Amino acid sequence: MELTVVMPCLNEAETVEVCVRKALACMEEHGIEGEVLIADNGSTDGSQQLARDAGARVVHVDEKGYGNALMGGIRAARGKYVIMGDADDSYDFGSLLPFVEQLRDGADLVMGNRFKGGIAPGAMPPLHRYLGNPVLSFVGRLFFPSKIGDFHCGLRGFRRDSILRLGLQTGGMEFASEMVVRSTLAGYDVREVPTTLAPDGRSRPPHLRSWRDGWRHLRFLLLYSPKWLFFYPGIALMMIGLVAGTALTFGPVQIGELAFDVDTLVGASAAVVIGFQSALFALFTKVYAAEEGFLPESRRVRKLIGMVTLERGLVVGGLLALAGLVGLVMSLVHWQVRSWGALDPRESLRIVVPAATALVMSFQTIFASLFVSILGIRRTRETPVDVAARAAEEAAEALTREQTSAGSH
Secondary structure (H helix, E strand, O other): OOEEEEEEEOOOOOOHHHHHHHHHHHHHHOOOOEEEEEEEOOOOOOHHHHHHHHOOEEEEOOOOOHHHHHHHHHHHOOOOEEEEOOOOOOEOOOOOHHHHHHHHOOOOEEEEEHHHHOEOOOOOOHHHHHHHHHHHHHHHHHHOOOOOOOOOOOOEEEEHHHHHHHOOOOOOOOHHHHHHHHHHHOOOOEEEEEOOEOOOOOOOOOOOOHHHHHHHHHHHHHHOOHHHHHHHHHHHHHHHHHHHHHHHHOOOEEEOOEEEOHHHHHHHHHHHHHHHHHHHHHHHHHHHHHHHOOOOOOHHHHHHHHHOOHHHHHHHHHHHHHHHHHHHHHHHHHHHHOOOOOOOHHHHHHHHHHHHHHHHHHHHHHHHHHHHHHHOOOOOOOOHHHHHHHHHHHHHHHHHHHHHHHHHO
């Protein structure tokens, strides 16, 4: 079978039948061997029977959520290609051919673009059309090397085996973003075709919740991009702290009517430590995500792991600790010169704060190198298929041994 059209369904009795008939008519018109599969997520309004009467196959998905329903449908699909779309009659299931043609041409994922195809009046709330979708799509293009203009279009086609190979994890609305991001990071052939969006045919409000689901999409994009979440902000904060701290170590700084002194030096020290820790978190996240398969393994990360060895971390951490200890000794000398009496904080803190900062960063460096070394330990990953294959091989070997032993007698 060439194509399966998967529609997630949760109480779509008003529209599911017309969506199924449109998809089946389109496949018949263009000679596409296919089926329509309804991934029902617990409907209580009779949507399942209406879909069957219209010619669809229905599978039940117990786990709640948009992503869970779709993954259940994708796994149950019989087609080589899958086109997914909502069962609310907002997408044009009569225009599936452009998606199929791109898939036949070798694309792994074909996204619809509603902004290029046309959005009918009232089909998309102004908040989504002019803020939510453009901003989240821009963030997606900024964080990841993608040219997709409409990250959240619900009508999209893909090779079933390619998407299953990704091992998508999210069960909610952010599933739409995860599919695009993971496909892009995996180096898939991702294309885009214009599609249209019409007002849905339901009398009830949609399942989508603007702010909640918008935040879930943004959160997902941030979590899948440690560079933008941790590394870039951390490096920026650390550089600001280093520049300000270096200048204030040698004395107060006057800019116009503003005077910066040791209190700002303490803040600069905190910025350096926080920024350094944030950059380390970016490294931890990338290594862990690559090792666990959430993100594809990166040559840069593997090269960095090779550079950030435990031994080098101990050396760098030791040098920072030595610098901090030297600073503390200098502070003691400074105190001795003052006959162990009261000190002027504007003088003493210029020695103590850099020394304490170096000591803190020395332990951060040592602990980070230890942790990266632990994360970098390779281990064998066995899938259930591997376990079954090994068990079959062992059984065959045992049977051979028994036959050999019986023959020898």
